[in-house]
Amino acid sequence: MNNPIGSLPAEFENTHEGVKILGFWVFLATDVMLFASLFAVYVVYRSRVALGPTPAQIFALGPVLAETLILLTSSFTVSLSLYAARQSRLKSAIGWLVVTLLLGASFVSLEIREFVKDVLAGHTWHQSAFLSGFFTLVGTHGSHVTFGIGWAVLLTLELVLRGLTVANRRKLFTFALYWHFLDIVWIFLFSVVYLAGVMT
């Protein structure tokens, strides 16, 4: 990949790809609004526990801390993948991407385990408005991560098949944006839902 302006990464090299990156940023802005609405619901519903458990009664910080560390690490590894791609090291880029999606998968499986544990204990979202808000907010983030894993699988496939084409670099860049964005959302989930939930 020769780079006419020297320091401009290849995903911006083609103007159309640059336009697509802007489009993706705009999409992320709409996703900010989606999560903001869900946060609003959660925060308003936080104390509406009906006959169900309070936040402090069901949140176990240990697994949540593990999820946080996994997601932070995956955010780091996807940035390494992008870093490798920018140095045109294909194998390294694919490798870090695969690590990222494995970390993502372990995050999702931990979260599902937490949910299953709550539901088996009888704490379904039917039980209270608080639980509805909690499961939906956290679950929406989890389904975003799941979607991201599917995307990463496709992207890995494309990188293997076609190499670091300009389009693939752009896709990797937008995927990285998406993944970091989910990390930011999780940081707020961790703080507003879990940490604030166990403060008494």
Next chain:
Amino acid sequence: MRPWFIHLIKLLFPPQVLLPDIVGIDIGLTLSALAIALYLTKARRWGWLWREWLTTVDHKRIGIMYIIAALIMLFRGGVDALMIRSQLIVPEAHFMGAQQYDEVFTTHGTVMIFFMAMPFFFGLFNVAVPLMIGARDVAFPRLNAISFWLFAFGAALFNISFSIGGSPSAGWFSYPPYSELQFNPGVGENYYLLALQVSGIGSIATGINFLVTILKLRAPGMTLMKMPLFVWSALVTSTLILFAFPPLTVALGLTMLDRLFGASFFTLAHEGMPMMYANLFWIFGHPEVYILIMPAFGIFSEVVPTFSRKPLFGYEAMVISLLAITFLSYGVWVHHFFEMGAGPGVNVFFGLSTMLIAIPTGVKMFNWLFTMWGGRIRLSVPMLWQLGFIPTFVVGGASGVMLAAVAADYQYHNSYFVIAHFHNVIVGGTVFGLLSGMYYWWPKMFGWKLNERQGRWAFAFFFTGFWLTFMPQYFLGLEGMTRRMASYPPGLGWGGLNAMSTIGAFIMGVGFAILVYNIAWSRMHPEWDTTGDPWDGRTLEWSLPSPAPAYNFARIPEVHERDAWWAMKQRGETDAVKLSPDQVEPIHVPKNTPMPICLAVSFFVGSIGMVFAWHWMAILGGLGVVAALAYGSLEDDTDRELDPTTVLNTEKRLGRVHP
């Protein structure tokens, strides 16, 4: 035990869809669908339909499809309106039962807002915006097609509800707890939720698409402050859509979780909070009404200068007021539920912010008037709609300020006063604007003009009918008639005003019929637009032939000032848009693709599965969605190149090549 198919039939055809009128409509629709299919088969047009329309990614064709769909929906919503008015013409009329009446006003509102007004201006955006900014297409042509098909299948989903399974009946904003399973056990509400969800995804995609198009694809020299105002209005509308639709997605999604999966968001039990739905819905809903009106403002800002032959008065003020309205519109939503009891602080804040919006809107009104002042005004049909808009919208806006006064709103709330107010602004603003825009850009879409004389009659009937319908409703509201009453007793003195209102509605109906006749007649006796500039226009789309070739501009124009085409005409430089044979370059155009329609069909199938809680079908649809997305992601051969000879020949045929 009953066999399963009896059970199925009872589910699909509950008593409420077996009323004689509905069955009659079903038969009529089936027969016309068969007739169309037969015609397409006989004329061998299936391939044409597939290649030229169903798989197209050309923004001009997508725009045309949007507008046709919107007109059909205007008909449907209009028939609902006439049914409502027929029911109310005299006290204690029983034209429909209360359940059916509820379904009809619900579909009327939902169809008109989500499936008429929005696609109508999306259509005009598609037709005009890329041409006005000198672009060859929108930023994401394929996403544009996806948006359209999601809207189309969302609308289809909503519209089949009345014949299969039963329509929603909880009003266009569908407040819980009435929309919850406990009180509304049928499938109608599910239709509402899923149809809006599917078309809402399409709307968000359209917002992203036009925002990026306008920010990134403008012709050289067209700075933001040189853009036509319609483009500005498309920009702010897109921004509003981006930030307004996600809360709607959440409100609808949570209701769906309540209904289908037993969550407790808006239920009465388990400390659910029905008013939280109202809060979320109006976070969307209030920007939504500005989403509806901004495009109309943009259209009038093009129509007034063109038909007054003067540049727009106060361009900068117009832009600033658009931005001010956009900003303020995010901070007013509580005025839809002052009565909830959020407290005086909240109510005063939102009442004041609502009143503030009147200021930039007033600025715009005066600017249009000053543009006309001293101009040489031609009373063509687009201009007539504009002139009709001004008094109508002023009345609607003024009654809006009345509603913003919190204490007074406790009286007006939920009465016909509110109905009259928002029809004044949405019909008098949005619909007048959209029809003005349709007449204005029609030659650009099809290459022929709509007949002027018939157009004037359509306007005259619609305008007169409008005032006759809605002015009495203000007084009905003040006399205490609440909205959504299926019937009212005699002796309250409401009969006369209601009868007037109904007569007015039918006059509007005649106006719409004339409009349809106008289109059909003009199609049969086309008045061809050979110049590409039938109105002596000011902006770049009129520098192109009508209709524009697939790639729009063979050579991207350079822009030096506002109203670029007008300036070129004034300087006698119109030949600058023509091409010399040595300037021809190959042009990349996007390839047609079946992916968007397949994606939308998958959404449709999955939604039907959700509506009836058939999980296998929902999963099937979901898999279709995933497959379509994966296909779209993996396919990399999306463009084709038009070679210079093809471009040159096309331009020659259009007479746009220097000898």
Next chain:
Amino acid sequence: MQEKKHEDPTLPGESVEIPLLAPHLSTPHFPARQIAGYVASLILTGIAFFLVARHALPLSWLLAVVLILAFLQAAIQLGVFMHLREGRGTTWHLPIIGLGLFVGLGIVGFSIWIMLFKSGVS
């Protein structure tokens, strides 16, 4: 008068501002920024977790500190990992994301205020 800087006629409106961005765009031979960002986010998470686990502060202070730490972390993700300042031509994504955050925070804040029902009379 007219600027003629556009390299690509299909994508104008983008006067070239790329050299300005150059310092942030070079890929060094060692991913120091990424590692620094990662370590910083781990430390911030650790502090928040520790403060809450030990109940180290009064409740309202604790909440405020945890929120501030979250915003700091978000800033790190945006700045370090999301290459926020990169873009071709005018970096339109900055005002758009900014507006998104502004309206999003507005929704959360206003919703709390509205749904508190702190009404005297109603």
